[in-house]
Amino acid sequence: xxxxxxxxxxxxxxxxxxxxxxxxxDTSTPNIPEDSNILLKxxxxxxxxxxxxxxxxTKAKLEKAWSFMIRSKxxxxxxxxxxxxxxxxxxxxxxxxxRLTNRQGxxxxxxxxxxxxxxxxxxxxxxxxxxxxxxxxxRNTMGPAAPIKDAxxxxxxxxxxEISQRFLWRSQAYADIWLDxxxxxxxxxxxxxVNPAVREVTKAAEGDDPIYxxxxxxxxxxxxxxxxxxxxxxxxxxxxGLVPHVVNGEVEGYTITVGGGFGMSHGQLTTRPFLGQxxxxxxxxxxxxxxxxxxxxxxxxxxxxxxKNARLKYTVQTMGLDGFRAEVVRRLPGIETFPPKALSFxxxxxxxxxxxxxxxxxxCAVHVSMGRIVDRENGPHYRSAFAEIAKTLDLPYIVxxxxxxxxxxxxxxxxxxVDAILAKHGVVHADGMTRARKVAHACVALPTCGLALSESExxxxxxxxxxxxxLRELGLENEPILFRMTGCPNGCGRPYNADFGFxxxxxxxxxxxxxxxxxxxxxxxxxxxxxxxxxxxxxxRAFLEAFKAERKDGEIFADWFARTRTKGEAPTPExxxxxxxxxxxxxxxxxxxxxx
Numbered sequence: 001x002x003x004x005x006x007x008x009x010x011x012x013x014x015x016x017x018x019x020x021x022x023x024x025x026d027t028s029t030p031n032i033p034e035d036s037n038i039l040l041k042x043x044x045x046x047x048x049x050x051x052x053x054x055x056x057x058t059k060a061k062l063e064k065a066w067s068f069m070i071r072s073k074x075x076x077x078x079x080x081x082x083x084x085x086x087x088x089x090x091x092x093x094x095x096x097x098x099r100l101t102n103r104q105g106x107x108x109x110x111x112x113x114x115x116x117x118x119x120x121x122x123x124x125x126x127x128x129x130x131x132x133x134x135x136x137x138x139r140n141t142m143g144p145a146a147p148i149k150d151a152x153x154x155x156x157x158x159x160x161x162e163i164s165q166r167f168l169w170r171s172q173a174y175a176d177i178w179l180d181x182x183x184x185x186x187x188x189x190x191x192x193x194v195n196p197a198v199r200e201v202t203k204a205a206e207g208d209d210p211i212y213x214x215x216x217x218x219x220x221x222x223x224x225x226x227x228x229x230x231x232x233x234x235x236x237x238x239x240x241g242l243v244p245h246v247v248n249g250e251v252e253g254y255t256i257t258v259g260g261g262f263g264m265s266h267g268q269l270t271t272r273p274f275l276g277q278x279x280x281x282x283x284x285x286x287x288x289x290x291x292x293x294x295x296x297x298x299x300x301x302x303x304x305x306x307x308k309n310a311r312l313k314y315t316v317q318t319m320g321l322d323g324f325r326a327e328v329v330r331r332l333p334g335i336e337t338f339p340p341k342a343l344s345f346x347x348x349x350x351x352x353x354x355x356x357x358x359x360x361x362x363x364c365a366v367h368v369s370m371g372r373i374v375d376r377e378n379g380p381h382y383r384s385a386f387a388e389i390a391k392t393l394d395l396p397y398i399v400x401x402x403x404x405x406x407x408x409x410x411x412x413x414x415x416x417x418v419d420a421i422l423a424k425h426g427v428v429h430a431d432g433m434t435r436a437r438k439v440a441h442a443c444v445a446l447p448t449c450g451l452a453l454s455e456s457e458x459x460x461x462x463x464x465x466x467x468x469x470x471l472r473e474l475g476l477e478n479e480p481i482l483f484r485m486t487g488c489p490n491g492c493g494r495p496y497n498a499d500f501g502f503x504x505x506x507x508x509x510x511x512x513x514x515x516x517x518x519x520x521x522x523x524x525x526x527x528x529x530x531x532x533x534x535x536x537x538x539x540x541r542a543f544l545e546a547f548k549a550e551r552k553d554g555e556i557f558a559d560w561f562a563r564t565r566t567k568g569e570a571p572t573p574e575x576x577x578x579x580x581x582x583x584x585x586x587x588x589x590x591x592x593x594x595x596x
Contacts, residue, residue: 005035006038009038009039010215010216011215013039013207014173014207015169015171015172015173016042016135016169016171016173016216017039017171017173017177018035018039020032020039020040020043023036024116027113030063030066030113031047031064031066031113032047040068041134041135041136042131042132042136042137042216043134043178044071044120044129044131044132044134045068045071045130045134047067047068048109048448049065049067049450050064050065050110050447051449051452052446066112066113067109067110067111068116069107069108069110069448070094070108070116070119070130071101071105071106071130071134071140072087072105072106072108073130073132073133073139073140073164074104074105074128074399075140075141076142076157076160076225076398077105077142077398077399077400077401078396078397078398079128079397079399080396081389081390081391081394081396081397082126082390083126084387084390085390086122086126087108087123087126088390089122090119091108093115094110094119095108096374097373097383098383099372099403100371100399100404100405101371101399102371102401102403102441102443102493103222104140104145104398104400105133106399109448120178121178124179124186127187128186129185129186131169132167132168132169135216135220136216136219136220137167137169137216137217137221138167138217138221138222138223139221139223141160141161141164142160142224142233143225144156144225144230144232145232145350145398145399146355146363146406147357147363147406147408147409148358149357149358149359150358151249151251152251155244155250155251155284156225159225159242159254162288167295169209169216170211171206171209172206211295217295217298217299217302218298218299218304218307218311219311221240221295221298222238222240222261223240223291225244225254226241226242226243226345228344229344229345229346229347230346230348230349231348231521232348232349232401232402234348234401234497235260235276235520236275236276236520236521237276239258239259239261239276239312239313240258240312241258242254242256242257243255243341252283252284253281253282253286253287253338254284255341256282257276257277257279258279258294258312258316258321259274259276259317260274260275260276260313261274261312262490262491262496262497263491263492264490264573265489265490265573269573269574270306270573271573272571272573273496273570273571274316275497275521275523278340278343279294279321279340280325280328280329280339281338282337282338283336286332286335286337289335290328293328293331294328296331297315297324297327298315301318301327302315347518347519348402348518349402349439350365350404350438352365352366352404352438353365353430357409361408361410361412362411362412363406363408363410364406365400365404365405365406366407366427366429366430367404367429367430367437368382368403368404369461370403370457380425380426380427381426384425385421385422385424388424388425389407389421392421393410393414393417393418395408395414395418396409402439434472434476434477435477435479436467436471436481436482436483437464439480439483440464440483441484441485441494442457442484442493443457443492444457444487445457445488452504453487453488453504453505453506453507454506454508454509455508456485456493460485463485463502463533463536463537467483467537467541469537470537470541474544474548475548476547479556480518481499481500481518482516483498483540484498484501484502485502485510486501486502486504487504489503489571489576491503491571495513496513496524497516497517497522497523498516499518499558501514501516501524502536503576509533510530510533511526511529511530511531511575512528512536512539513525513527513568514565515568518556522558522562523570524568525569526569526570527539529575543561546564550564
């Protein structure tokens with residue numbers, strides 16, 4: 001399918017309606033056409049197939065094992081006990097588990113076509129939504145996970161909800177297709193202070209959205225908010241990052257960064273990761289308007305002829321930061337903007353374990369391996385534990401950007417009960433883990449992702465077992481070192497700003513990047529173009545040994561590497577694709593010779 005045809009499909013969709021209602025009412029087929037899949041993404045779902053059985057089924061001349069992924073949209077990762085239990089129940093329609101995402105959402109994989117409407121309907125009846133969780137719109141807005149009860153944390157959470165409300169697409173198609181026309185709205189936009197016109201939010205002329213226009217955005221758009229010094233929302237990886245400026249304990253305004261994004265497209269040599277750059281500072285009352293000016297600038301100036309160069313990061317690079325800023329400011333008549341404030345972060349980590357919220361209550365941040373909520377046969381029974389806490393204690397949860405889970409609003413007298421339920425189901429506190437293990441993360445990859453070139457989620461825990469051994473032997477178990485893995489160059493696991501990033505190239509082969517930072521503010525460089533899976537812990541250990549031998553007092557790994565090592569080549573598609581193209585050309589030439 002040509003890249004321009006995606007724009008044509010959106011344009012002709014009547015507000016992202018297309019033929020989705022008719023196709024999902026047809027139970028005679030297990031899948032939908034690809035043009036409908038493009039529209040479906042905006043409704044919060046992707047069509048996928050089980051790649052573990054793809055080759056076997058192809059050999060047997062059987063249809064792919066089609067299913068759908070559903071993604072719930074949760075600003076700042078917030079979810080009530082009731083909403084959690086609804087998602088837990090929906091696991092029976094999926095693969096028996098759910099996946100916490102590093103964008104603070106929840107994914108259900110393996111939903112069959114006939115069950116999709118029921119799942120989306122139930123998510124919406126819980127008070128959440130899947131609307132805009134995928135597609136060429138503003139996605140789930142990330143925010144600080146810790147439920148600290150102060151003015152700054154309250155304002156950042158409110159801001160995530162304001163952004164989410166402002167950038168919902170407004171066609172009635174979503175309600176008509178999945179809710180039989182009901183005007184259900186997510187609970188995070190029912191507060192009159194956030195959204196004075198709740199009942200108007202989905203009303204718009206079909207195919208002419210007040211913000212997105214007739215063809216929506218050129219590509220997806222990601223926004224995150226972080227409070228210094230904790231960069232848990234990884235703002236430099238976002239299209240737009242927001243950092244509050246605090247005066248006398250209150251938020252005066254926000255510094256806005258633009259143009260981050262790590263995706264690299266298969267075979268597209270003009271694509272590459274970029275870190276976000278500070279754009280401007282806006283007073284609090286004007287922040288959402290400033291974001292709208294950025295979004296509409298991207299809408300009007302983003303690349304719509306080459307989809308793989310359509311993200312905001314390329315628009316900023318093409319226009320130049322000063323030119324982009326000038327266009328944004330032009331769209332803010334009567335609103336004063338200012339130079340960005342200086343930013344300083346020290347970590348992207350979650351503060352695991354028990355902590356005070358500041359209002360007499362407690363919260364507990366629980367480590368969840370790779371974000372997979374499942375009852376493991378020989379490991380923690382995450383699903384049972386969190387369901388029991390929600391059912392018996394009615395406590396809300398927060399999904400963190402590191403795919404861990406916070407149990408919030410715990411009264412002191414409930415603490416023992418929480419600990420007892422976690423222990424009963426084998427969910428251990430992170431006290432005995434290495435610091436690196438606590439923050440290590442992998443994307444989903446195989447078997448459900450259609451782009452994955454290699455394993456990620458299913459292998460990183462095993463790699464970390466061996467890396468943990470090295471860390472403990474070297475006395476580095478408490479050092480802040482960030483490990484991330486992703487199954488392909490698109491980088492959903494955000495590997496390109498990690499201390500160690502592993503990017504799938506082909507089955508059991510990874511490119512190894514080193515030299516990012518646990519602060520999330522620096523790109524790593526390529527150290528090894530191809531590393532076999534079993535070589536990963538060996539390569540890592542060599543760096544750890546050098547770090548221990550050469551570090552200065554108090555120096556963390558990121559600063560040691562920056563001081564002592566020449567960073568490798570920045571991440572580019574050439575590192576993944578040139579030899580693949582050459583190999584394909586050779587094979588094509590050999591075949592032509594045989595036929596000649």
